[in-house]
Amino acid sequence: MPFAEHPSPETHPSAGVFRSFEMVQTPSAGRTLARWCAGLSLGILLAGFLPWTQNIRSGGTLTTLRPQDRPQTVPSTIAGRIERWRVREGQLVKRGDTLVEIAEIKDKYFDPQLLARTREQLAAKEGSLRENVAKGQALEAQQTALRAGLQVSLSKARNKVEQTRLKLNSDQAELQAANNDFAIAQQQLQRQEALYRQGLKSLTELEQRRLKFQESTAKRQSVENKVAATRQELLNAELELNSLQAEYQDKLAKSESDRRSTLAYQYDTEGQISKMRNEYANISIRSGFYRITAPQDGYVVRALKAGLGEMVKEGESIVTVMPDKPQLAAELFVQPMDIPLLSVGRKVRLQFDGWPALVFSGWPGTSFGTFGGVVAVIDNLDSQGRYRILVTPDPEDEAWPKPLRVGSGVYGWALLDDVPIWYELWRQLNGFPPNFVGYGGGDTKGDKAKGTKDKSASSTSEETEI
Structure with a gap:
């Protein structure tokens, strides 16, 4: 509450009677500070009624949506001895290209004829x-x-x-x-x-x-x-x-x-x-295993066996290949308390490691350097106390940066309901979950089910406010 100004001796009716008024003077700096404090308090009070977008924040890494797009090790079908390498690490290979040649080590198959x-x-x-x-x-x-x-x-x-x-x-x-x-x-x-x-x-x-x-x-x-x-x-x-x-x-x-x-x-x-x-037929097929080929288009990431003449066992991995042009997806981990609020099709904002960004989680429209995503997969089983979700690029938003690589860090927040800032602060202080506003665009249920959920959400919101 702003400080009350003391009446001057000239204006107060008892100024001439009491000598104390002659000794009291109100400094101008105090009045300025009081005005500033009053203005800030009023601004904070008004800001509490500004809209704030509730969200669920989580971190994770970039992965791929399809299993065939993830890094894979190429094994040797038969036991043999490395005779010649045909590729180097980091090289782009096509499907069917020879990666390494091996020689026979079983005496049963030594005869060249x-x-x-x-x-x-x-x-x-x-x-x-x-x-x-x-x-x-x-x-x-x-x-x-x-x-x-x-x-x-x-x-x-x-x-x-x-x-x-x-x-x-x-x-x-x-x-x-x-x-x-x-x-x-x-x-x-x-x-x-x-x-x-x-x-x-x-x-x-x-x-x-x-x-x-x-x-x-x-x-x-x-x-x-x-x-x-x-x-x-x-x-x-x-x-x-x-x-x-x-x-x-x-x-x-x-x-x-x-x-x-x-x-x-x-x-x-x-x-x-x-x-x-x-x-x-077995010998004919076995002769084709002396050349280990790339299973799909991709990059040679790492050679797990080095040198020439090294022995490899049946089914032992020889080289790791990263598929070319994978369909990226953000792998995020969500707390069990927040998982009921998510659904397939829910909008998500993402921030990638190494990509400059200015983030206002409550005002996604004012954020800079973030990218849109859509929840594509929600696991039905927890992993070490958290649930995994996969987020794919939002086709209605800006495309993800091309330099992104599988395994890089990503930070995301799922967008929920719009509430006043004072309510969000009150919810955070009490540790309450965000409002449950029904399923997003990925919901395929009928209008009747949507209406029931909206009604349930509004009643839940009213109970929470109470």
Whole structure:
């Protein structure tokens, strides 16, 4: 409150009565200081009602939005020995350019003609397979011929059995006739002997009848022998018919065994050919790993292996490559208390290390040397007590400086609500979080959800002010 001025003795009604007024004088410097203090107090009071943009401040480094744009180490697929370097550190390389050449260290692959010789072995195995297939086809044709021969032989044997059976029937009929002749001759002999004893027939006629009887007996015996021989012939024909089946079955079984052995060898050869083809493909692909190439366009940052003749293991990194023209993003870390206030699409102002800037965090429009950004990624898991966000360039703002490099420092602040300065000071002194004003431009929810959030934000703001 400004100091009250003491009345002068001339103007005060009691000036002439009291001598003290004559001794008191108001200095001019005090009056000037009082006026200045009053003006400053009034200015500070009025400044407290100026708008202030709330923000969330955090620091971090520059990185890339896409994983393929980040620095990567180029490993060696196979173990080998460094034979020749094709690049130097800091050199720009294109995708497919040779970085380093390595030589083989495994004795299995020392032969310089290994690929050609493996191809010759594969061709020989393929020729053996073709001959095996031909042999199997020949055995199959042999089996077909044996089955056809069996059918022909069986037909011949059956015909012979039938023919012998008919012959047996004929001989049996002839035997029946011979038996009838024998019985008649026997009866005639008995009657002739009876007539001879009665004297009615002569001895000559009796002897002639006995001779005919003997002839009939001999004929019957001959026919019986013939029938017996035909029966034996029929039995032999039947045995031959049965033996033909067994004989051809044995030949067919042997041919089938040979065919199956050929098929087994054929399948084994096919397996060996498949294995050799796999080996040939592996050797052919391995020969392409003797040249370690750049996976993409970029700069050779550092050689992790130096010199010539140094050994490298399988999967061991040899050189580090930084991709050319990466899509930069600012990697910032935010406190858990502030993370609910951020959303994808939220505007962010950034200050880069090495880039001159004059920053007024509460008045982003008056800042100099800062650049715009948009929140692109918000991690769902904290990292050492803080949450990581990725900020990409704002397409509606000035482009980021081209000299920026991955890994350089960056300082950013996410823009929130506009509040009076006195409220911001009061919030900072009490450690309260900024106002929650809903999601930014990256929100894709409907108008109804936005209205609900705005209502919730206003109620939260009123509660905070209370």
